[in-house]
Amino acid sequence: MSRTPRALLAIAVSVTASALLLSACGGSAGSSAPPPTKKIGQNDINAMSRDKVKDGGILQWGIEQYPSNFNMFAIDSGSGDTPPVVESFMPTPAIADASGDWGPDPDYVESFKLVSSDPQKVEYKLNQKAKWSDGTPITWEDYKSEWQALSGKNTAYEIGSSAGYSSISDISKGSDDYDFTVTYDPKLAEWQDLFNVLYPKSMTSSVDEFNKGWKDTPKVTAGPFKVGNLDKTGNNVTVVPDDKWWGDKPKLDKIVFKYYSSANVEVDGLASGAFDFASVASNIDAFKRTSAMSNVTLRRANLPNYREIVFNGAGNSILNDQKLRVAVIKGINRDPIAKAEIGQLIPDAKPLGNHIFLPGFPGYQDNSAGYLYNPDEARKELDADGWTQPAGAKFRSKNGKQLTIRDAIAGGVKSSLDEAQLVQQQLAAIGVDLQIVQDDPNTFFDQHITPGDFDIANFAQMGDSAPPVTNAQSWFISGDQQQGNVGRIGDQKINDLLKQASSELDQDKRYALVNEIDKQVWALGHSLPLYQRPSIVACRNGLANFGDTGLASIRYQDIGWAK
Structure with missing residues (x-):
């Protein structure tokens, strides 16, 4: 899954x-x-x-x-x-080539180009042949409406992420309905992949339509x-x-x-x-x-693509305690998990040291020092956090409550079950009771992961050609808005670093900021990357x-x- x-x-x-x-x-x-x-x-x-x-x-x-x-x-x-x-049936105004460079899809956009660096402005010229299936032309108003829905300013929109769109300060009409300019404030280094999928104004201009109107069927296509x-x-x-x-x-x-x-x-x-x-x-x-x-x-x-264990830091989870999350991370040995799952395909498979960058491309560095498998340290930290294990007790407890963690996995996914069972054995050795719950794979995310019905969960993070700062938005959190942060774990330091990285035009400096985000993700005990898939x-x-x-x-x- x-x-x-x-x-x-x-x-x-x-x-x-x-x-x-x-x-x-x-x-x-x-x-x-x-x-x-x-x-x-x-x-x-x-x-x-x-x-x-x-x-x-x-x-x-x-x-x-x-x-x-x-x-x-x-x-x-x-x-x-x-x-x-x-x-397959909606507009894709921005597309990536085999080298990972983003450019306009000529079926929808004739061109987009940076026309001003300060202030940062990008001009779009649209393909005038493009129309919605109801005959309505695809115009600048569709782009403006999508930006407004995804900007994060109107919290009634239940969006997955405001990445990139929150940096737009204005979209203004040009010479006609097929010409418009996007202004960024603050600047956005990774602007080319915005509007990678476009929805009609008829959907994005309405909170109800955006949140629920397309749940059962798409209303128009193009x-x-x-x-x-x-x-x-x-x-x-x-x-x-x-x-x-x-x-x-x-x-x-x-x-x-x-x-x-x-x-x-x-x-x-x-x-x-x-x-x-x-x-x-x-x-x-x-x-x-x-x-x-x-x-x-x-x-x-x-x-x-990589397998990971995500922790739920919401108030309804036993893992809403950062110290407990970090102690549990130190009780999990990822080496045998990687070898058991992918050793026959990748003999030198190693655990990942980064949540955002993966080995093989610029930016990757191992930030996992201090969070590696160390059962003795895990036991000491659990004791210090009040989770004690009296002589003869199988599992730890605190204030009369046993340390039981629910691990949600999608039923029928062998890799998830294998990982969960290995983790179950490892955590039992430090006095943690891991209960594996197999959910219906067809409703795993929308009924369990997105609503937060788990303590930890095993699944694959599937990569795409999105730039690293955009991917790092998975750790953004704002008030009670989780957006794409299913672990509901974040802090203002990460938010501030994301803003800095988003507007940093120097790639090396931007990657350094993203790695600072990753270090903070480790410190918060947000999740544990297992192995590259x-x-x-x-x-x-x-x-x-x-x-x-x-x-x-x-x-x-x-x-x-x-x-």
């Missing part, structure tokens, strides 16, 4: 955009070893020109959760499966595909080509986003023909099975322009089957 670290742009399945600067090529069918590594800026999508791709065909795309809200900016749309569904069928009973979404689309005609007849209950079900479906690709990730059984499939190619990238995708042979896109955004209209 996965969650996006950044609600504004998060591609959850490992076939999509990433922030890490490494990617890898596919292995041949039947291969038993991980595929070799490609160079920075390359990806592995079986790239073909459109004239070599058939017209027609279906792509069967597995998802772990039906979208809980088709507004992917809403706080309750945390599942990583929402963005790939939504982006992409190469449109919604063909929503099957809430079967948890499937079907999209079909939109005959009103003004860009390149989609090659596929339809994409069916089909629910699967576990990784084994997805791999079974790939073998039987029910799915056209399967995310292998760190599942060694899935790796072995898909490697032996004769009609399948393994595609792999080194993405910013391999990204291996098994794709059916003949599938073109799809696989591990690395840093690049998906062009849904180009996906298809080779002639």
